[in-house]
Amino acid sequence: MSSTQKPTASERSELQVRSLLGEIAQHAQRDIPPDEFHAEFLRRVVSALGAVGGGLWTLERGSLTLAYQINFKELRLEDDDVEKQHARTLIRLLPSPDTGTLLPPHSGSEGNNDISNPTEHLLICCPIRTELEMVGIVEIIHRADTPVAVQQGFVQFVAQTCQLATDYYKNRQLRHFGERQNLWVVLEDFTRTIHQSLDPKLTAYTVANEGRRLIGCDRVSIALRQGKNCPIAAVSGQDTVNKRSTTVRLLGKLATAVLKAGEPLWYTGDTSDFPPQIERTIEKYVDESHSKMIAIYPLFHRKKEHEKEQLEKHRKKRLRPFGVMIAEQIGDSQLTEQTRKRTDIVAEHAGSALGNALEHKSIFLLPVWTTIGKSKQLVMGETLPKTLAVVACILTVLGILFFLPWDFPMNCDGKLEPINRQRIYSPIDADVKRLYVDHNQRVQGPSEEMSGSLLVELRSQDLESRKIELEGQVKEITERLTSLGLQLEDPERQLRDHERAEYVGRWEVAKIQLNTAQQKLDIFMRDEMPNLYITSPMDGVVVSWRLKDRIVEKRPITRMQYVMEIADLDGDWQLELLMPEKRMGYITEQQLRNTDQPLKVEFRLASTPTVTYYGTVSEIHCRAEVRSEGGGAGAMATAMNTVWIKVAIDDWESIPLKDRLPGGECIAKINCGKRPVGYVLFYEVIVYVQKNILFRWF
Numbered sequence: 001m002s003s004t005q006k007p008t009a010s011e012r013s014e015l016q017v018r019s020l021l022g023e024i025a026q027h028a029q030r031d032i033p034p035d036e037f038h039a040e041f042l043r044r045v046v047s048a049l050g051a052v053g054g055g056l057w058t059l060e061r062g063s064l065t066l067a068y069q070i071n072f073k074e075l076r077l078e079d080d081d082v083e084k085q086h087a088r089t090l091i092r093l094l095p096s097p098d099t100g101t102l103l104p105p106h107s108g109s110e111g112n113n114d115i116s117n118p119t120e121h122l123l124i125c126c127p128i129r130t131e132l133e134m135v136g137i138v139e140i141i142h143r144a145d146t147p148v149a150v151q152q153g154f155v156q157f158v159a160q161t162c163q164l165a166t167d168y169y170k171n172r173q174l175r176h177f178g179e180r181q182n183l184w185v186v187l188e189d190f191t192r193t194i195h196q197s198l199d200p201k202l203t204a205y206t207v208a209n210e211g212r213r214l215i216g217c218d219r220v221s222i223a224l225r226q227g228k229n230c231p232i233a234a235v236s237g238q239d240t241v242n243k244r245s246t247t248v249r250l251l252g253k254l255a256t257a258v259l260k261a262g263e264p265l266w267y268t269g270d271t272s273d274f275p276p277q278i279e280r281t282i283e284k285y286v287d288e289s290h291s292k293m294i295a296i297y298p299l300f301h302r303k304k305e306h307e308k309e310q311l312e313k314h315r316k317k318r319l320r321p322f323g324v325m326i327a328e329q330i331g332d333s334q335l336t337e338q339t340r341k342r343t344d345i346v347a348e349h350a351g352s353a354l355g356n357a358l359e360h361k362s363i364f365l366l367p368v369w370t371t372i373g374k375s376k377q378l379v380m381g382e383t384l385p386k387t388l389a390v391v392a393c394i395l396t397v398l399g400i401l402f403f404l405p406w407d408f409p410m411n412c413d414g415k416l417e418p419i420n421r422q423r424i425y426s427p428i429d430a431d432v433k434r435l436y437v438d439h440n441q442r443v444q445g446p447s448e449e450m451s452g453s454l455l456v457e458l459r460s461q462d463l464e465s466r467k468i469e470l471e472g473q474v475k476e477i478t479e480r481l482t483s484l485g486l487q488l489e490d491p492e493r494q495l496r497d498h499e500r501a502e503y504v505g506r507w508e509v510a511k512i513q514l515n516t517a518q519q520k521l522d523i524f525m526r527d528e529m530p531n532l533y534i535t536s537p538m539d540g541v542v543v544s545w546r547l548k549d550r551i552v553e554k555r556p557i558t559r560m561q562y563v564m565e566i567a568d569l570d571g572d573w574q575l576e577l578l579m580p581e582k583r584m585g586y587i588t589e590q591q592l593r594n595t596d597q598p599l600k601v602e603f604r605l606a607s608t609p610t611v612t613y614y615g616t617v618s619e620i621h622c623r624a625e626v627r628s629e630g631g632g633a634g635a636m637a638t639a640m641n642t643v644w645i646k647v648a649i650d651d652w653e654s655i656p657l658k659d660r661l662p663g664g665e666c667i668a669k670i671n672c673g674k675r676p677v678g679y680v681l682f683y684e685v686i687v688y689v690q691k692n693i694l695f696r697w698f
Contacts, residue, residue: 017157020048024161028168031175034058037168038068042138045161046070049154051142052121057090058136064090067136074141075119082118089115090137093125100126100159102151105144122146124154126162128169135169138162187345190214194353198360200224203353204234211325211346212236215339217293218330222350223255224323224358230256233323250285255324257281258296262321264347266340267294268333292333295340297347299323301355322358325350401678408680409602409669410586414577414647416605416655416664421567422538426557427531430458435551439544443536443566452535455542456551456563463528470521477514484510540568543662567662573655575603575615575647577668580640581624582687590672601647603668607659617670619646645670 027040038056046054053071057064064087066072077083092115093101103123108116117123124140140158142151190210197203204222212220222234231252232241242248257278258265269292271279282294298321325347363369378387434457437443443453484507488500544564551563579587590599598616605611621644647668649655679686 017048020044021161021164024164025167028164029171031171034067034172037165041161041165041168042068042070045138045140045158048161049124049140049142049157051124051140054138054140056136056138059094059134064136071141075121077119085116085118089117090125090139094127094134094137096125096127098127098129098159098162100124100155100162102155120144122151124151124158126155126158128162128165130166130170130173132173135166138165183342186214190346191349194349195356198357200354200357200361201233203357207325207346207350207353208234208236211327211350214346215327215342217295217327217339219328220346221251221255221326221328222323222354223252223259223326224354225259225321228256230259230324247285247289250281250288251326254278254281254285254296255326259298259321259324262298264298265294265296266335267296268292268335289328289330291328291330293329293335295327295343297325297327297343299325299347299351299354301351301359323351323354401681402676404677405674406677406680408586408672408675408683410579410583410672411667411669412577412579412583412642412645414575414603414645414666414668416660416666417574417576417662418567418569418660419572419574420538420540421543421565421662423565424455424534424537424563426458426559426561426563427534428458428460428463429559430460430463430532430557432551432553432555432557433457433459433532434553435548437542437564438547439542441542443540443542445536445538445540452537454533454535456534458532458534458557460532463532466524467521467529470517470524473517474514474521477510477517481507481510481514534563536566538566538568540566543567543569565662569660569662573649573652573660574618575601575649575666575668577645577647577670578627578642579645579670580642584624584643586672587620587670593673600671601668602671603647603666605655605659606665606667607661608656613649613651613655615647615649617645618648621645 024041024044027037030037042054042056045051052074053069055069055072056067058067059065075086077086089103101124103115103117103125105117105120105122108118119141122142122144124142125137127137128135138158138161140154142154146154190213193210194203194206197206204224208220208222212218220236221232223230224233229252231243232248232255235241235248261275261278265274265278267274267282267286271282274282285291286294300319300321327343327346360366377383436454436456443455444450446452484503488503488507542564543566547564551557557563587599598618601615601617603613603615605613624641624643626639626641627644675683
């Protein structure tokens with residue numbers, strides 16, 4: 001049988017000490033806050049030594065601060081002299097060796113009054129330092145009756161644990177240097193980005209977006225002063241700012257209030273220390289946006305040092321901010337020192353970048369000075385010959401535009417029409433009885449033998465009733481006249497003289513009535529009844545389209561309603577142009593200049609746009625009207641005020657029969673003499689400037 005040997009008390013103590021040292025070493029390698037490390041470190045050291053208590057002091061700005069303590073009241077430092085002596089001792093022990101210092105109770109010497117232990121406890125002190133800085137000192141409070149042989153072991157143990165603490169601070173410094181290096185890289189990139197442009201709007205958006213990334217917050221907004229107000233100019237993460245938004249308007253009011261105060265403002269949930277006007281505004285905005293943390297910084301344009309010295313003599317009031325930067329945290333109200341420092345940095349650089357951009361934009365006639373500055377390069381070095389060549393080309397082109405004469409035509413749209421044509425209208429209100437012709441059918445006009453080709457036969461109930469009525473009147477009076485004649489000629493009737501005179505008078509009256517009625521009937525048959533038959537007034541061709549669709553039997557038509565059009569396609573042709581009124585001045589001027597010669601015209605038909613025909617102006621209408629038909633498509637579409645111009649074609653027979661289409665569109669140019677090339681090309685622009693700018697303003 002084998003037996004297990006149990007460890008002795010000293011071995012168990014050694015194992016426990018090693019375990020504590022391992023735990024301290026593990027904590028030293030972790031990335032934890034200093035307060036947490038101090039607590040874990042000191043508890044394990046005090047526990048391993050079985051000490052009464054202890055304290056860990058850190059050096060901050062030249063003075064020691066108690067970062068963590070365990071039973072530190074056991075030192076009983078109520079007396080001011082004892083407390084001051086204890087503080088001087090710790091300061092003197094900072095540069096002592098890392099091996100630690102043992103201070104017996106009530107120890108000290110007359111020659112060295114700064115290092116002493118005025119307490120009743122044994123003190124074990126060991127500094128913590130790295131290669132770069134002094135961190136602090138560890139102070140262990142132990143019982144005074146501890147054996148002398150054990151005391152040296154305690155000192156070595158404390159020195160060893162302080163070496164582990166030194167590793168924690170070294171690692172923390174390395175991480176801090178890494179973060180600072182990353183911060184400098186980000187800050188350098190931020191500074192370079194916001195100074196790339198001198199456009200205030202673009203710079204504001206760049207500061208908002210890049211500043212949010214550098215600060216690490218949820219949203220950054222930039223507000224720029226406009227008079228007494230300070231509206232929002234840019235918001236991070238948004239291409240445009242909706243100025244009608246309630247959140248944006250409230251944020252602008254908050255920025256205006258802080259702008260007037262001129263001091264930075266930090267909101268983390270408490271507004272008790274804020275001025276009343278800012279308190280009310282920020283509460284309304286927080287209720288709308290639900291932000292937990294808000295940092296508002298007025299932006300100042302910082303001048304260079306030598307500029308400051310020059311302006312300081314003439315400055316009577318403090319520097320006014322030109323805008324505000326707002327950083328917001330929506331989900332967390334915790335404010336860290338890192339956030340505060342980075343916000344300060346972003347606000348300072350934003351003020352410089354935006355101030356330069358606003359100052360650059362405020363320069364009077366900036367585009368002119370920029371152009372003048374860039375033009376200097378055109379006359380230097382190798383660019384001078386090129387510049388002279390370009391200038392020579394420009395002068396040549398200007399000379400051509402101003403001095404070279406060129407034909408000056410006035411363009412317009414028109415139609416090709418036969419000269420001899422007539423439009424047929426209904427003479428009365430009637431119904432269509434029968435249509436005798438169709439589109440493209442040749443008809444004949446009136447002659448000695450006939451009255452012309454019958455086009456349309458009408459039916460009118462009014463005319464038929466009038467005819468029956470007149471014929472009835474003639475028949476009635478005829479019968480009455482016949483009856484009176486028989487009574488006068490009847491031999492069996494012995495009429496007295498007065499009776500015969502009466503019958504003779506009635507017979508004469510009836511004869512006159514019959515003559516009148518017959519004349520009315522003849523006039524009616526001669527003047528009214530022919531209106532029921534619409535005949536062709538001329539020889540030609542029916543050019544109206546879809547007659548049978550428009551004019552059908554029993555369809556009523558009204559008096560003066562358009563029925564059809566007849567044109568002599570074998571006769572002479574002409575152009576009917578619609579010239580815009582604004583171009584008539586040039587035509588009239590050319591007429592007055594050359595009264596003995598008609599105006600020359602060039603035109604092309606839409607059916608054959610490659611062939612040019614010529615003519616002369618034969619007639620110009622004396623009235624300008626807005627015509628909805630009879631002109632070109634352009635005039636009809638725009639409904640411009642136009643003047644009707646007739647053009648006699650020089651050789652109309654040269655136009656092929658297939659292109660002689662009544663109403664065929666054409667484009668014509670009326671020659672108005674010669675003008676400089678520049679005026680010919682840009683006369684519409686010149687007229688527009690003279691009419692709408694020079695005339696209205698000068």
